[in-house]
Amino acid sequence: MGALSLTMLIALQIILMRIGMRRRQARNHAMTQAWRPVLNGAMMGIVPATLPPLAPRDMMPFLALWLHLQQSVRGDASEQLNAIAYRLQCDLLARRLLNQGNRTQRVVATLVLGHIRDRTAWSDLIREARQLDSAASILALWALVQIDAAETAHALAASLLLRTDWPLAQLATILQEERDAWEPALAEAIGTLDPVRLPDALRLLGALRLSLPPVLLNQMLAHADPDVVAAALRLATSPDSADQVRAHLTHANWQVRVQAVRALGPLGQRDDVVRLKALLADPHWWVRYRAAQALAGLPFVPRDELEALAASDRFAADIMRQVLAEQETL
Amino acid sequence: MSLYLVLVQAMTPVVIAYFIVLNGGYLILNLLSIVALQRRSRDAILDSLPQVYSGLEPPISLLVPAYNEEATIAASVRSMLQLSYAELEIIVINDGSKDATLDVLKEEFGLQAFPEAYRVQITTQPVHAVYRSLRYPNLRVIDKANGGKADSLNAGINASRYPLFCGVDADSILQRDSLQKLVRPFLTDVTMVATGGTVRVANGCQVSGGFLTQVGLPRNPWALFQVVEYLRAFLFGRLGWSVVNGMLIISGAFGLFRKQTVIEAGGYRPKTIGEDMELVVRIHRLLRERDQPYRIEFVPDPVCWTEAPEDRATLRNQRIRWQRGLAESLASNWGLMFSRHGGVPGWLAFPFMILFEWLGPVVELCGYVFMSIAWVLGAISWDAFGTFLFLAVGLGVLLSASGLLLEEMSFHIYPRPSQLLVLGVVVVAENFGYRQLNSWWRLVGLWRWARQQESTWGTMTRKGNWQRKV
Numbered sequence: 001m002g003a004l005s006l007t008m009l010i011a012l013q014i015i016l017m018r019i020g021m022r023r024r025q026a027r028n029h030a031m032t033q034a035w036r037p038v039l040n041g042a043m044m045g046i047v048p049a050t051l052p053p054l055a056p057r058d059m060m061p062f063l064a065l066w067l068h069l070q071q072s073v074r075g076d077a078s079e080q081l082n083a084i085a086y087r088l089q090c091d092l093l094a095r096r097l098l099n100q101g102n103r104t105q106r107v108v109a110t111l112v113l114g115h116i117r118d119r120t121a122w123s124d125l126i127r128e129a130r131q132l133d134s135a136a137s138i139l140a141l142w143a144l145v146q147i148d149a150a151e152t153a154h155a156l157a158a159s160l161l162l163r164t165d166w167p168l169a170q171l172a173t174i175l176q177e178e179r180d181a182w183e184p185a186l187a188e189a190i191g192t193l194d195p196v197r198l199p200d201a202l203r204l205l206g207a208l209r210l211s212l213p214p215v216l217l218n219q220m221l222a223h224a225d226p227d228v229v230a231a232a233l234r235l236a237t238s239p240d241s242a243d244q245v246r247a248h249l250t251h252a253n254w255q256v257r258v259q260a261v262r263a264l265g266p267l268g269q270r271d272d273v274v275r276l277k278a279l280l281a282d283p284h285w286w287v288r289y290r291a292a293q294a295l296a297g298l299p300f301v302p303r304d305e306l307e308a309l310a311a312s313d314r315f316a317a318d319i320m321r322q323v324l325a326e327q328e329t330l
Numbered sequence: 331m332s333l334y335l336v337l338v339q340a341m342t343p344v345v346i347a348y349f350i351v352l353n354g355g356y357l358i359l360n361l362l363s364i365v366a367l368q369r370r371s372r373d374a375i376l377d378s379l380p381q382v383y384s385g386l387e388p389p390i391s392l393l394v395p396a397y398n399e400e401a402t403i404a405a406s407v408r409s410m411l412q413l414s415y416a417e418l419e420i421i422v423i424n425d426g427s428k429d430a431t432l433d434v435l436k437e438e439f440g441l442q443a444f445p446e447a448y449r450v451q452i453t454t455q456p457v458h459a460v461y462r463s464l465r466y467p468n469l470r471v472i473d474k475a476n477g478g479k480a481d482s483l484n485a486g487i488n489a490s491r492y493p494l495f496c497g498v499d500a501d502s503i504l505q506r507d508s509l510q511k512l513v514r515p516f517l518t519d520v521t522m523v524a525t526g527g528t529v530r531v532a533n534g535c536q537v538s539g540g541f542l543t544q545v546g547l548p549r550n551p552w553a554l555f556q557v558v559e560y561l562r563a564f565l566f567g568r569l570g571w572s573v574v575n576g577m578l579i580i581s582g583a584f585g586l587f588r589k590q591t592v593i594e595a596g597g598y599r600p601k602t603i604g605e606d607m608e609l610v611v612r613i614h615r616l617l618r619e620r621d622q623p624y625r626i627e628f629v630p631d632p633v634c635w636t637e638a639p640e641d642r643a644t645l646r647n648q649r650i651r652w653q654r655g656l657a658e659s660l661a662s663n664w665g666l667m668f669s670r671h672g673g674v675p676g677w678l679a680f681p682f683m684i685l686f687e688w689l690g691p692v693v694e695l696c697g698y699v700f701m702s703i704a705w706v707l708g709a710i711s712w713d714a715f716g717t718f719l720f721l722a723v724g725l726g727v728l729l730s731a732s733g734l735l736l737e738e739m740s741f742h743i744y745p746r747p748s749q750l751l752v753l754g755v756v757v758v759a760e761n762f763g764y765r766q767l768n769s770w771w772r773l774v775g776l777w778r779w780a781r782q783q784e785s786t787w788g789t790m791t792r793k794g795n796w797q798r799k800v
Contacts, residue, residue, distance in 0.1 A: 003725050003727070003728045004724060007724070007727050007728045007731050010728070010732055010734075011731060011754065014731075014734060014735055014738045017738050018738065018750060021742065064375060064378065064379075067379055068378070068379055071379050103372050104374075107372075107373075107376060111379075134518055135373055135376065139376075164520065165518055165519075166518075167517035167518055168517075169386035169387045169517060170517070172386050173386075285447070285449045288447070289447070318445075318447035319447040321447070325444055325445050325462075
């Protein structure tokens with residue numbers, strides 16, 4: 001009987017959930033029908049004198065709709081949406097939800113406060129950014145960057161480099177529009193960072209196309225950990241680093257050699273051709289491939305010299321033929 | 331008391347206990363899945379917002395093994411080219427097809443022979459040529475000697491350039507954002523080595539341009555039974571195990587792997603039928619032996635749709651193949667069971683699979699036969715026989731109903747009340763005949779595995795009307 005009763009309970013639960021979902025959908029639909037034209041008009045600068053009524057229970061779906069539109073626009077359209085939010089006192093609601101809401105409400109509140117750049121929520125957002133919940137905390141970082149990028153960099157650069165749970169891709173998306181504000185703070189934080197965290201930190205800098213002060217970069221390029229050196233080589237874009245880059249072409253770790261070859265490509269001189277040709281015989285495929293690409297990219301290496309390489313020993317010939325064919329088809 | 335009666339009295343509680351433990355185990359998985367789905371629902375609002383991508387997400391190689399797929403391969407590749415992901419390469423591996431698969435690909439995508447410096451990281455059957463599309467720079471085709479699906483995937487791994495690869499069946503229908511969903515666990519956890527997504531039944535759905543445009547239920551009863559089966563298998567079978575990092579199966583139809591881990595494990599094992607499961611079990615075993623921290627995670631979002639068999643013979647062959655694959659996977663990784671560092675996979679998931687999935691059909695069918703004979707001969711009472719039937723069928727209905735509940739809690743894929751009603755009927759009906767038939771087919775699979783009959787590419791009678799050129 002137990003199994004039968006449980007099955008009946010499950011059936012009842014499914015029916016109740018379906019009824020509840022239908023009701024929610026109908027309510028959300030009505031709210032969207034009333035508000036979407038208003039928000040669309042606002043984005044084009046047409047703001048009505050009086051706004052449609054909005055029941056408290058419709059506030060969360062409304063904020064979801066508002067956020068949906070905000071995520072798709074910039075500039076004046078975004079400001080007009082902010083104006084509507086202020087008229088509805090969404091700033092007050094968001095601050096309240098950030099402190100008292102459940103997890104979903106706090107996430108929505110964080111996004112709203114970021115879009116309206118509400119400085120009064122600063123300390124609450126800092127608290128959110130420091131919590132362990134990866135998704136919620138990185139959104140709080142985003143909101144803080146919207147409010148004041150330089151101040152956020154000052155407050156969070158060091159702790160940001162310690163967060164292994166924040167995806168690099170998402171961090172780069174958040175910081176890339178405010179790279180200048182973050183460059184000095186990140187460089188300073190890297191100077192005092194635990195060596196274990198250095199590779200990820202350097203990869204973030206590389207992703208943001210930021211540079212390190214030369215002294216610090218040289219330290220990283222001379223680091224004992226191959227992961228640190230490989231990550232630092234991504235930042236070695238200046239001719240001043242060329243000698244250190246060349247020194248790593250024969251590094252015991254193939255990942256360092258790959259990054260050294262990549263770095264040398266744009267910096268290469270005539271006498272680097274011999275070094276790169278030697279790497280066409282490297283035991284690791286990626287080193288050979290990047291060396292062939294670097295050679296093919298050097299403006300002073302004539303095509304017939306590359307084709308001669310493609311007819312040389314088997315290792316070099318295979319990879320050189322592939323890279324030349326790629327150049328032809330792309 | 332005769333020996334016969336002693337046997338009956340001893341076996342009756344064993345059979346009943348088996349069914350109780352089996353269904354109890356699944357109910358615990360069900361509870362774990364509910365927790366996981368509730369956790370996931372917290373981020374539903376974020377998923378509903380437009381996503382911003384930096385282009386720094388790890389690039390993915392999509393590997394598409396193809397054997398005699400001339401009718402569908404062009405449409406499949408076209409839909410894969412439209413997947414929404416920052417950096418993606420598609421590698422089709424023509425596994426010595428006897429039809430015009432390669433010619434179709436050459437014509438449709440402007441393929442040109444390409445002097446690829448092909449790396450042999452895993453030994454495969456000889457590669458005849460590598461082609462590159464003149465129209466789509468991220469599309470390559472490997473033409474190789476026939477070696478089976480596992481061998482084709484290995485060739486694809488050798489040719490792939492990116493750190494993550496995703497094995498896809500050529501006839502799968504993918505959600506446009508499927509890779510974005512599948513890659514997420516890799517972004518937040520550096521120890522992630524593989525993720526698998528939910529596969530759903532595409533029969534009855536509308537598909538346009540290689541993408542699913544409207545969800546529907548099939549009219550064919552065989553396909554309908556499989557809709558409920560897939561709900562149960564994915565929403566609490568795999569999700570439940572994923573919560574405790576004990577998932578032993580990632581569907582070959584759509585799974586994302588860290589390439590280096592797979593290469594270190596030796597790649598897919600050629601000449602196996604269940605190459606997808608065997609690889610995952612082997613990864614568990616090897617990483618556990620090394621005491622290396624790792625995660626294998628299940629993404630419950632419906633990311634992949636597949637055409638289920640609509641006739642008895644094809645379904646039977648599929649299930650026989652699956653059971654053989656399961657047996658191969660477990661038998662070749664026996665070292666994981668109760669191993670020193672085995673953890674959840676070695677101490678829970680593996681024994682569970684052995685007891686309830688591998689031996690399940692034997693015990694289940696023997697249980698039905700034994701209890702029926704015992705009742706007919708009057709060796710057990712109607713009460714005992716009724717209790718057995720109630721456990722076997724009643725708990726089966728309960729489990730299927732809970733699969734439907736999880737679906738309703740999370741994705742609401744089937745929006746119409748009539749669809750819910752049909753599924754409700756199927757939840758009950760599948761326990762009267764279909765489930766037992768499945769057990770019989772699985773028993774045949776076990777028998778064939780025991781006889782070590784050679785494996786081949788599975789033949790599948792597909793309709794796939796949406797994929798054919800008009």
